[in-house]
Amino acid sequence: MEKTKASDRLEVLKTYKIYIGGQFPRTESGRYYIPTNAAGKKLANVCLSSRKDFRDAVVSARGAFGGWSSRAAFNRSQILYRMAEMLEGRKAQFVDELVQQDASKIKAEKEVNLAIDRLIYYAGWCDKFQQLFSAVNPVASSHFNFSVPEPTGVVAIIAPQGDSLLGLVSVIAPVIAGGNTCVVLASETKPLCAVTFAEVLNSSDLPGGVVNILTGRPAELASWFVDHMDVNATLYCENNSDTQKMIREKSATNLKRVSFYDKINWYGEEGQSPYFIMDTQEIKTTWHPVENIAGAGGGY
Amino acid sequence: MFDQPLKPFEPIKLIEPIKMAKATVKKKPAAKSNTIKLKFDTSWTYAPAPESKSAATINKQYDLFINGVWQKPISKKYFDTINPANEEKLSEVADANAADADKAVKAARSAYDKVWKKMPAKERAKYIFRIARMVQEKARELAIIETLDGGKPIRESRDFDVPTAANHFFYYAGWADKLEYAFPNRRTEPLGVAGQIIPWNFPLLMAAWKIAPALATGNTVVLKPAETTPLTALKLAEIIQEADLPPGVVNILTGAGSTGAAIVNHPGVNKIAFTGSTEVGKIIQRAIAGTNKKVTLELGGKAANIIFEDAPVDQAVEGVINGIFFNQGHVCCAGSRLYVQESVAKEVIRKLKDRLESLIVGDPLDKNTDIGAINSKAQLETIKKYISIGKKEGAEMYESSCLLPGKGFFCRPTLFTNVAQSNRIAQEEIFGPVLSVLTFRTDDEVIEKANNSPYGLSAGVWTDKGSKIFNMTKRMRAGVVWANTFNKFDPASPFGGYKESGFGREGGLHGLSAYVNIV
Numbered sequence: 149m150e151k152t153k154a155s156d157r158l159e160v161l162k163t164y165k166i167y168i169g170g171q172f173p174r175t176e177s178g179r180y181y182i183p184t185n186a187a188g189k190k191l192a193n194v195c196l197s198s199r200k201d202f203r204d205a206v207v208s209a210r211g212a213f214g215g216w217s218s219r220a221a222f223n224r225s226q227i228l229y230r231m232a233e234m235l236e237g238r239k240a241q242f243v244d245e246l247v248q249q250d251a252s253k254i255k256a257e258k259e260v261n262l263a264i265d266r267l268i269y270y271a272g273w274c275d276k277f278q279q280l281f282s283a284v285n286p287v288a289s290s291h292f293n294f295s296v297p298e299p300t301g302v303v304a305i306i307a308p309q310g311d312s313l314l315g316l317v318s319v320i321a322p323v324i325a326g327g328n329t330c331v332v333l334a335s336e337t338k339p340l341c342a343v344t345f346a347e348v349l350n351s352s353d354l355p356g357g358v359v360n361i362l363t364g365r366p367a368e369l370a371s372w373f374v375d376h377m378d379v380n381a382t383l384y385c386e387n388n389s390d391t392q393k394m395i396r397e398k399s400a401t402n403l404k405r406v407s408f409y410d411k412i413n414w415y416g417e418e419g420q421s422p423y424f425i426m427d428t429q430e431i432k433t434t435w436h437p438v439e440n441i442a443g444a445g446g447g448y
Numbered sequence: 449m450f451d452q453p454l455k456p457f458e459p460i461k462l463i464e465p466i467k468m469a470k471a472t473v474k475k476k477p478a479a480k481s482n483t484i485k486l487k488f489d490t491s492w493t494y495a496p497a498p499e500s501k502s503a504a505t506i507n508k509q510y511d512l513f514i515n516g517v518w519q520k521p522i523s524k525k526y527f528d529t530i531n532p533a534n535e536e537k538l539s540e541v542a543d544a545n546a547a548d549a550d551k552a553v554k555a556a557r558s559a560y561d562k563v564w565k566k567m568p569a570k571e572r573a574k575y576i577f578r579i580a581r582m583v584q585e586k587a588r589e590l591a592i593i594e595t596l597d598g599g600k601p602i603r604e605s606r607d608f609d610v611p612t613a614a615n616h617f618f619y620y621a622g623w624a625d626k627l628e629y630a631f632p633n634r635r636t637e638p639l640g641v642a643g644q645i646i647p648w649n650f651p652l653l654m655a656a657w658k659i660a661p662a663l664a665t666g667n668t669v670v671l672k673p674a675e676t677t678p679l680t681a682l683k684l685a686e687i688i689q690e691a692d693l694p695p696g697v698v699n700i701l702t703g704a705g706s707t708g709a710a711i712v713n714h715p716g717v718n719k720i721a722f723t724g725s726t727e728v729g730k731i732i733q734r735a736i737a738g739t740n741k742k743v744t745l746e747l748g749g750k751a752a753n754i755i756f757e758d759a760p761v762d763q764a765v766e767g768v769i770n771g772i773f774f775n776q777g778h779v780c781c782a783g784s785r786l787y788v789q790e791s792v793a794k795e796v797i798r799k800l801k802d803r804l805e806s807l808i809v810g811d812p813l814d815k816n817t818d819i820g821a822i823n824s825k826a827q828l829e830t831i832k833k834y835i836s837i838g839k840k841e842g843a844e845m846y847e848s849s850c851l852l853p854g855k856g857f858f859c860r861p862t863l864f865t866n867v868a869q870s871n872r873i874a875q876e877e878i879f880g881p882v883l884s885v886l887t888f889r890t891d892d893e894v895i896e897k898a899n900n901s902p903y904g905l906s907a908g909v910w911t912d913k914g915s916k917i918f919n920m921t922k923r924m925r926a927g928v929v930w931a932n933t934f935n936k937f938d939p940a941s942p943f944g945g946y947k948e949s950g951f952g953r954e955g956g957l958h959g960l961s962a963y964v965n966i967v
Binding site for chain 2: 218280283285286287288289291293295300380389392393394395396397399400401402403405421422423430431432433434435436437
């Protein structure tokens with residue numbers, strides 16, 4: 149929102165909206181907040197999402213779950229790779245936004261590069277983690293028995309406040325690589341990249357509703373994220389012990405799976421692993437009898 | 449043994465043409481239906497075949513098993529445990545209070561720090577193998593006590609509960625020194641002291657499910673059996689003592705809910721493993737908020753069991769009967785919601801009723817008994833409450849005409865037809881021998897109905913078509929899915945639920961992660 153000289157072309161400012169069901173609505177509440185950078189510069193009029201926005205987003209995420217979870221893992225992999233391509237193509241814009249949000253140019257470039265690489269990393273896992281974490285179980289009775297991971301459902305994520313792009317990508321990617329859908333609350337103080345990332349998602353063949361991104365205040369929305377009866381899991385990335393306690397307590401309403409990523413350095417090797425995917429997976433075990441004809445021998 | 453003279457063998461009359469609904473229409477022969485009905489009113493009856501109680505020793509009183517020795521409870525209180533089949537007192541057991549729990553947790557902590565964590569894994573393994581062997585050696589005694597204390601048929605405790613418990617120790621014993629193979633690219637660390645609270649439906653087996661993986665991964669244990677079925681866990685304590693397991697590695701506290709709460713709330717506990725009701729599971733989840741305790745919960749269920757028209761009907765009926773009446777229906781994964789495709793509903797329901805009629809209800813110690821005693825008076829009342837709710841909701845009840853013993857807690861095997869999806873008997877867990885039968889027409893409809901439950905522990909599907917099996921097993925939101933079978937369990941097979949049936953798995957490779965930090 150810089151003032152321009154009279155001779156200059158007037159810059160077209162971007163309206164930062166939220167992302168629900170593949171659309172870019174404004175918050176239904178009509179509210180906004182103005183995050184600023186360290187120098188006190190206003191970043192934008194950002195949507196101050198409401199509980200109702202969250203509920204709408206959960207409806208979208210639930211609606212998208214059946215289709216997304218039953219896509220071929222290979223197809224999900226292709227789409228995550230496409231997301232990386234789109235992000236690469238818009239690198240400059242993300243670097244700009246990170247710089248506006250106080251990052252140095254070098255650090256901003258590093259963050260964007262890592263975010264792109266992280267998408268590639270999880271694109272590769274989409275059709276592999278199942279093989280790693282599945283088992284054919286040698287049961288004693290005459291049954292064929294196997295266990296495979298399956299996505300848990302709708303995941304409500306309160307993204308890292310600090311690494312507003314890399315952190316965001318690092319928590320979304322494993323969740324959707326595993327076939328879940330999600331509603332994400334972006335960094336409150338640094339929301340720009342999250343909204344622009346929604347534009348990347350929107351142009352990446354990712355079906356609407358798989359990822360829904362809200363901007364707003366964790367202090368206002370966190371309790372609704374864990375209260376909702378149609379959310380299956382919650383990820384929380386901050387080290388606020390009161391909020392963590394509240395999340396554990398409220399998650400009991402429908403026994404949400406809860407993970408806290410409060411000690412993760414998203415820049416390091418520990419910031420990525422298939423175990424993040426497994427945090428929002430269920431193990432399903434299937435049994436079927438094997439015909440056992442006396443005298444048939446081993447069949448060799 | 450034979451107090452009645454043996455009857456000479458006479459062939460059982462099996463075949464009788466089906467009687468059509470309106471017998472007055474004489475000229476229409478019933479022969480068009482080539483289905484046959486089993487006829488049970490023959491003169492052939494089962495002679496009593498009771499297992500002897502003499503092969504089991506039950507003490508008059510049991511103390512708490514803490515730090516490898518039997519200790520009087522600080523609470524100074526004891527409570528009775530009875531045989532639900534005749535309401536007679538079997539023994540009395542200590543009622544542990546918070547001070548007792550504190551003592552047990554401290555013993556477990558000390559054993560963890562000083563002995564168990566430092567012991568080479570292969571030595572740890574051998575202790576668990578040793579326990580497995582001793583459970584096998586004392587299998588008959590354990591089975592008798594399990595049946596006396598819990599009311600389940602001796603056939604089940606003898607052929608299922610006890611051997612599966614032993615096998616569970618065997619299975620996890622072998623993992624102890626192989627954990628580096630279980631988690632790709634990672635190492636594991638034990639959590640410390642595990643507090644474990646188990647239910648009354650499979651007392652010894654649940655103790656094995658909890659203790660075996662905890663020990664194999666290097667944790668120490670404080671275990672609380674259910675208040676109505678403490679005896680086999682106490683027998684297991686004797687085995688553990690006999691196996692020379694280092695003192696404090698396993699501690700067993702008897703008591704009711706307050707004892708469980710004392711374990712859950714103890715700051716020295718690193719992990720809670722609970723099997724029981726969803727309601728209590730939620731209380732535990734809330735109680736550990738704000739702590740670093742890890743938790744796994746194996747809770748209630750309302751499994752959908754689906755029969756398609758192309759299913760082998762007789763096998764399916766047998767599976768449905770086993771699915772709901774196994775262990776008096778006291779099974780969290782019981783197939784309590786039956787969905788039958790409309791085209792075969794009539795036939796299936798008739799066969800179910802016939803089969804219901806043939807189930808032998810009575811003395812749990814009798815080897816011929818199919819359905820034993822309901823575990824407690826309170827549970828019997830819960831079941832009766834649901835039966836009356838079912839009637840009030842307009843469902844049609846059918847129960848076996850069998851006679852029930854005069855003493856003890858017994859319930860006739862029961863089924864409801866004309867059940868609506870929204871009826872409480874189709875939504876809530878009854879935990880007894882009561883089956884709700886619903887119908888459907890299409891695959892999509894039945895998936896929608898089957899998944900329309902806050903629970904997601906288990907499910908079943910019966911069809912002859914392979915591709916349909918995989919379609920259904922994939923789409924059903926449940927942790928264990930049985931296709932053309934039901935209620936099968938194995939130490940190598942992970943067990944646990946989706947949604948409000950809890951989280952974490954027990955059994956198999958996946959059961960290890962409940963007891964380790966992955967680093």
